[in-house]
Amino acid sequence: MIHRTLKYLTRKDTEADKKRYDSVYDNLRDLDKNQLSNLIGLQTVDLFQRPLFIKYYSEIQKMLINTELVVMELGAGFGRHTSVIADCGVKLIVNDISESALEINNLIHLNIFKSIASNMDAIPLPNQSIDVVICCGSLSYADPNKVNREIFRLLKPGGHLIILDTLNHNPIYKINRYIKVLTGARSLSSVLRIPKIKRLKELSMYFEESEISYFGKWLWLTAPMIKRILNLNLFNKKIDTYGPNFLAFKFVMVLKSFSPNKRYTSRK
DSSP states (O other): OHHHHHHHHHHHHHHHHHHHHHHHHHTTTTSOHHHHHTTSSGGGSOGGGHHHHHHHHHHHHHHHTTOOOEEEEETOTTOTTTHHHHTTTOEEEEEESOHHHHHHHHHHOTTOOEEEESOTTOOOSOTTOEEEEEEESOGGGSOHHHHHHHHHHHEEEEEEEEEEEEOSOOHHHHHHHHHHHHTTSSOHHHHHTSOOHHHHHHHHTTEEEEEEEEEOTTHHHHGGGTTTOTTHHHHHHHHTTSSOGGGOSEEEEEEEEEOTTHHHHHTO
């Protein structure tokens, strides 16, 4: 009974999320390409989060530039952070649950190879067809176990994974998210599915190399001062080296050389 109830609520939340984002993206359709270009890239990132996104952009460029890799951006939306991938000249496939979002993404980025409107946990592509999977802030919009399996199904052996997302431990940040649920700005399922460190470790187990950078352990204290003290980002970067990782607001994870049998082998 409980399982069926949770499954029903998750389905309803997914439908509500899609409806909400379709509405947001439909409002962007009247904008021309120049206007849309002002809504993408680092310029749209809050000042206090910019160092994290610079790290994310840098890792993508190091991995992709001057290559002919097949790259999938999961939950790409209307393309707020798609340009850094598309500009590398790769064979880019973008995925999102919202058809409206993908239409705008294709208007902004003319060099997208393919757009796929589907849930993140059921993408109509062959097994082992992707060299690199990239995801920015979208992991919580589908069942974690199913998304993990879908990533592993799509990746070629030796493939790579880059993720920027929110972490779901710090009680200060969690309270703020539940307030958004109460105001209707977020669905409960999307909050409950925000990644925890356990999930990052589970993903890492299938790769030969892993690097995780944590951001914003003390941001809830320092963010109100950032606009007044311009060098506070440097201060935040330094103090992020102190304190447990579960306090972090967000993370960037770079996993290299996917090995489907690595977890099994590591248990021998």
